[in-house]
Every structure is written in C-alpha cells, then in structure tokens.
Amino acid sequence: MRYALSFASEYLKNIYVNRTRQSIKTVHVVSSALKATSTWHGMRTLQECREACGGQGLKTENHVGHLKSEFDVQLTFEGDNYVLMQQISKALLKEILVAKRRNKPVKGLGLARAGPSSAQAIIPSHLTSSALRTAQFQTDIFYLRERDLLHRFETEVSQREARGESMEHIFTVTYQIAEDLGRAFSDRLVLQTFLDVVATVPAGSLKDVLGLLRSMYTTIVMEEDASFLRYGYLSTDNAAVVRKEVLKLCSEVRPHALALVTSFGIPDALLGPIAFNWIDANAWSSVSDNDTLKDNDTVFSFFTNML
Numbered sequence: 001m002r003y004a005l006s007f008a009s010e011y012l013k014n015i016y017v018n019r020t021r022q023s024i025k026t027v028h029v030v031s032s033a034l035k036a037t038s039t040w041h042g043m044r045t046l047q048e049c050r051e052a053c054g055g056q057g058l059k060t061e062n063h064v065g066h067l068k069s070e071f072d073v074q075l076t077f078e079g080d081n082y083v084l085m086q087q088i089s090k091a092l093l094k095e096i097l098v099a100k101r102r103n104k105p106v107k108g109l110g111l112a113r114a115g116p117s118s119a120q121a122i123i124p125s126h127l128t129s130s131a132l133r134t135a136q137f138q139t140d141i142f143y144l145r146e147r148d149l150l151h152r153f154e155t156e157v158s159q160r161e162a163r164g165e166s167m168e169h170i171f172t173v174t175y176q177i178a179e180d181l182g183r184a185f186s187d188r189l190v191l192q193t194f195l196d197v198v199a200t201v202p203a204g205s206l207k208d209v210l211g212l213l214r215s216m217y218t219t220i221v222m223e224e225d226a227s228f229l230r231y232g233y234l235s236t237d238n239a240a241v242v243r244k245e246v247l248k249l250c251s252e253v254r255p256h257a258l259a260l261v262t263s264f265g266i267p268d269a270l271l272g273p274i275a276f277n278w279i280d281a282n283a284w285s286s287v288s289d290n291d292t293l294k295d296n297d298t299v300f301s302f303f304t305n306m307l
C-alpha cells in the first residue's frame with residue numbers, strides 16, 4: 001500500500017509543479033483523494049503496527065503511540081476526509097453533467113475510460129488466482145466500480161432534483177454513495193499511477209516484485225472495501241478467492257519485506273529499539289540503569305510488601 005501511495009504522491013507532485021489554469025481542478029481533486037487515502041492508511045498502519053508488536057507496541061521508546069496521537073489530526077484538518085470524498089464525487093458528477101450538456105464525450109479526471117460510453121468490463125464468475133493477478137482484471141474491476149458508482153450517484157441526484165429537493169438536502173442524503181464513489185476514484189487513481197510507473201521498469205526482478213505489490217494492493221482493496229460486495233462487483237465466492245489470495249501474496253512478499261522497507265531510507269535515529277535487536281534492548285543489562293524502571297521497581301516492591 002505504501003508503495004502504491006508513494007507512486008501516486010509522485011504523480012500529484014508532478015501535476016502540481018506543471019499545473020495550468022486548466023489543470024488546477026484536477027490538482028484539487030487528486031490532492032483531496034490522496035490526502036484522505038494516505039492519512040486513513042497512515043492511521044491504520046500505526047494501529048496495525050501497535051497490535052503486531054504486542055506489548056512492545058505500547059512502549060514509549062518504540063514511538064507508535066506517540067505517532068498515533070500526532071498523526072490522528074491529519075484525518076480532520078486540511079479538510080475532513082469524508083468531506084473530501086464528497087468533494088471528489090461532486091467534481092466527477094459535474095464533469096459528467098457538463099459533457100452531457102455539451103453532447104461531448106467525458107474526458108477529465110481520468111473519466112474517459114470510466115465514462116458510461118466505455119465497454120462494460122467482464123468480471124469472471126469464477127475468479128482464479130492467476131486471473132486476480134493480471135493488470136487487466138485489476139484495471140477492469142476498479143474502473144467498473146468507479147463507473148457504476150458514478151452512474152448510481154448521478155441517477156440518485158437527478159431523480160431527487162426532479163422531485164424538487166434542494167441541492168443541499170440532496171448532497172446530505174446521498175453522502176454514503178458519494179463516499180463510496182470518492183474511494184473508488186481514489187483507488188483507481190492509485191492503481192493507474194502504479195501501472196504507469198511499472199510500465200517504465202525493464203523486465204526483471206524489480207518489475208516482478210512491483211507486480212506482487214500491485215496485486216497485493218488491489219486484492220487488499222477488494223477484500224477490505226465493502227462496496228465490492230455491496231454493489232455486486234464481487235460475488236461471495238469470488239470474495240472468498242480474493243481473501244485467500246491476500247494470504248498467498250503475503251507469503252510471497254515476505255522474503256522481500258526487509259529490502260522493501262529499507263528502500264524508504266528512514267534514518268536509524270528515527271526508529272525505536274523494536275526496529276533492531278529488541279531482545280537485547282529489553283535485556284536487564286540494557287534497562288537496569290533506567291530511572292523510570294527503577295521507579296517502577298520501587299512501586300512494585302511497595303505493593304508486593306503490602307500483600
């Protein structure tokens with residue numbers, strides 16, 4: 001996931017640096033998508049790390065708790081993530097409505113392929129591990145979800161508008177589908193930038209590992225986002241295949257995990273003892289001159305003597 005989001009962030013930096021008056025809307029929508037997706041991902045990662053490290057995840061010197069409390073605000077400030085999802089959906093809706101009014105094909109915000117005129121993607125009724133790992137299937141299902149949700153959102157908004165409801169009321173009562181659509185746009189955008197990056201890498205072991213990471217990203221999104229089941233893009237049988245594939249991919253990525261993490265180049269000074277030899281770090285010889293521990297020891301002796 002972090003690799004996928006890093007590629008997408010590079011894309012955002014690029015379109016921001018080369019922005020024009022025409023592209024500024026795209027910069028706004030893409031940054032809304034990536035701000036929300038990255039910060040939600042950051043919080044979930046920290047929680048996952050906390051639990052995966054057991055009690056060590058709660059030790060101050062391992063930084064997880066501190067980072068969680070520091071990071072949490074990012075889900076809200078600079079635009080609440082749910083509100084950003086709604087902004088994305090409104091921008092997509094506007095894009096479709098303007099194209100319809102002008103009787104022209106929809107082009108902006110990556111909708112050219114996701115627009116209603118594009119061919120319907122065929123999702124196999126019995127997914128296999130190899131089908132799940134193809135870029136074609138991954139692209140098809142992500143675009144299918146985005147296109148279908150956009151169609152549903154547009155239909156609901158126009159039906160309510162025809163009944164004379166105010167736009168303010170309409171956007172309040174359609175927030176659930178707007179959120180699903182915002183997420184579908186963000187996930188498709190991230191996948192598209194991943195594919196664009198991998199296309200520039202020559203055949204070899206790096207491309208193979210990136211292929212594994214791309215499959216891991218797409219299967220985790222499919223497994224965790226309820227919209228794939230809710231709207232029927234995945235049958236329950238296919239959802240079970242996706243879930244099993246996540247486990248297989250984890251074991252295939254495992255031998256590369258340390259190299260992948262090291263490649264981010266995070267300085268040792270920023271890491272807690274859990275990133276190194278945590279057994280040594282917890283040995284009595286390492287902690288016996290720790291004042292806090294001595295204090296704790298005194299407190300412990302005090303209560304033991306009382307019993």
Ligand SMILES: Cc1cc2nc3c(=O)[nH]c(=O)nc-3n(C[C@H](O)[C@H](O)[C@H](O)COP(=O)(O)OP(=O)(O)OC[C@H]3O[C@@H](n4cnc5c(N)ncnc54)[C@H](O)[C@@H]3O)c2cc1C
Pocket residue numbers: 073076077078079080081082083086172175
């Ligand atoms: C540490 C910190 C620093 C900040 N710095 C700045 C700053 O420098 N400049 C600045 O201008 N602002 C700043 N803010 C304000 C920040 O931008 C707002 O807190 C943020 O936009 C959320 O708005 P809110 O607090 O009014 O929450 P609300 O918008 O009331 O959100 C509360 C809850 O309601 C939900 N909600 C809100 N609207 C909808 C909707 N339409 N549909 C569905 N659910 C909805 C949200 O998802 C959220 O769960 C800062 C905030 C913090 C905490």
